[in-house]
Amino acid sequence: MRRDAVVDIGFGSARLGFGGEELPQVLDAGLPGLLRYDHDAVNFDPLDIEAVFRELEQLGGFRRPVLLSAPAEGGALRRHLARHSFETAEAPEVALVAAPVLAALGCGKLNCTVVDVGAGVTSVAPILQGQLHDGLQQRPFAGHALDLMVLEALKKQGVTLPDEPPDWRKRGTGFGALRLAQDVKETICFCAHAPLATLEPAKAYRHILPDGQEVEVTSFSRAIPEVLLTGSETQSWPGLPRMASEAILSSGAAACREVLLVGGSSRFVNLSQRLQRALAESLGRKVKVTSAETRYASWLGGSIACQLPHPMVRRYSKAEYQELGEDLFSR
Numbered sequence: 209m210r211r212d213a214v215v216d217i218g219f220g221s222a223r224l225g226f227g228g229e230e231l232p233q234v235l236d237a238g239l240p241g242l243l244r245y246d247h248d249a250v251n252f253d254p255l256d257i258e259a260v261f262r263e264l265e266q267l268g269g270f271r272r273p274v275l276l277s278a279p280a281e282g283g284a285l286r287r288h289l290a291r292h293s294f295e296t297a298e299a300p301e302v303a304l305v306a307a308p309v310l311a312a313l314g315c316g317k318l319n320c321t322v323v324d325v326g327a328g329v330t331s332v333a334p335i336l337q338g339q340l341h342d343g344l345q346q347r348p349f350a351g352h353a354l355d356l357m358v359l360e361a362l363k364k365q366g367v368t369l370p371d372e373p374p375d376w377r378k379r380g381t382g383f384g385a386l387r388l389a390q391d392v393k394e395t396i397c398f399c400a401h402a403p404l405a406t407l408e409p410a411k412a413y414r415h416i417l418p419d420g421q422e423v424e425v426t427s428f429s430r431a432i433p434e435v436l437l438t439g440s441e442t443q444s445w446p447g448l449p450r451m452a453s454e455a456i457l458s459s460g461a462a463a464c465r466e467v468l469l470v471g472g473s474s475r476f477v478n479l480s481q482r483l484q485r486a487l488a489e490s491l492g493r494k495v496k497v498t499s500a501e502t503r504y505a506s507w508l509g510g511s512i513a514c515q516l517p518h519p520m521v522r523r524y525s526k527a528e529y530q531e532l533g534e535d536l537f538s539r
């Protein structure tokens with residue numbers, strides 16, 4: 209039976225596995241991550257991509273068809289992935305599909321606006337009939353920006369921080385300050401049930417870190433995820449409601465009816481309900497906001513997509529790669 213390798217490259221981690229399976233293996237790139245978003249372009253270290261393909265080889269993912277999921281923009285990354293898939297992984301054929309399209313497919317949706325709040329980037333993408341529609345927006349504000357804000361909050365309280373930076377290519381090199389901030393964010397931070405500015409101040413709450421240090425968390429646990437909704441002028445971040453309502457207004461009717469919320473940083477308690485209310489206020493009508501049940505929506509979409517026939521998924525053969533070169537996927 210045909211068993212395609214499915215490779216989903218995100219800013220913070222790569223997900224690897226095989227078509228037809230429900231879950232990937234996750235290669236956590238640590239912090240700040242696998243890809244970067246500099247000056248409106250997707251940037252990467254070729255060594256990190258090599259490490260992803262080495263991991264794929266160890267999984268037995270070489271010399272078989274490859275389906276790649278990658279950020280919706282990023283020509284240089286796409287060219288690099290094409291080369292590694294055909295030359296390093298010796299794939300007989302390769303397909304590359306934009307991550308938001310696969311996220312929608314992984315959640316069983318053909319028409320929706322995908323809001324993906326990941327590690328390095330938040331993207332909003334209208335999907336119509338299973339295809340990317342005009343109106344894609346990407347901003348370099350997501351989980352990693354929140355980690356930096358938590359780090360600042362910890363520093364302000366005089367917390368002694370581990371200083372060794374984590375390096376994902378050398379596993380087990382210890383945990384850095386950013387990793388501690390990320391852990392605190394994932395375990396303690398949440399969105400308030402209503403806009404924070406409308407709520408009474410909450411009681412102070414002291415939390416004990418694994419090394420015994422105490423921090424007061426009420427001062428930042430709700431305020432930091434709140435920025436996902438309110439936006440931040442200093443960080444040129446418009447906020448999820450504004451990004452999503454602009455995308456909805458610019459897309460066709462079918463994509464307008466439902467927002468699909470995916471990505472690790474969409475998992476804050478109350479975020480989907482707050483986004484739904486904010487969209488109703490700004491658009492003057494109800495838009496359903498659904499949170500993906502699966503943590504790895506775009507990888508799962510890839511696992512489903514590689515079982516779909518051509519032309520639903522465009523696959524390129526090795527002969528086409530030899531004729532057209534690395535530009536195959538950048539068009």
Ligand SMILES: Nc1ncnc2c1ncn2[C@@H]1O[C@H](COP(=O)(O)OP(=O)(O)OP(=O)(O)O)[C@@H](O)[C@H]1O
Pocket residue numbers: 217218219220221222324325326327328329330350351352390393394470471472473474475476
């Ligand atoms: N339960 C949680 N609550 C809040 N944040 C979380 C939670 N679980 C994971 N995250 C955050 O989600 C981010 C990773 O999300 P995800 O795996 O979707 O990103 P990615 O696909 O690698 O990157 P990107 O979507 O930017 O390309 C990290 O910042 C992580 O701290």
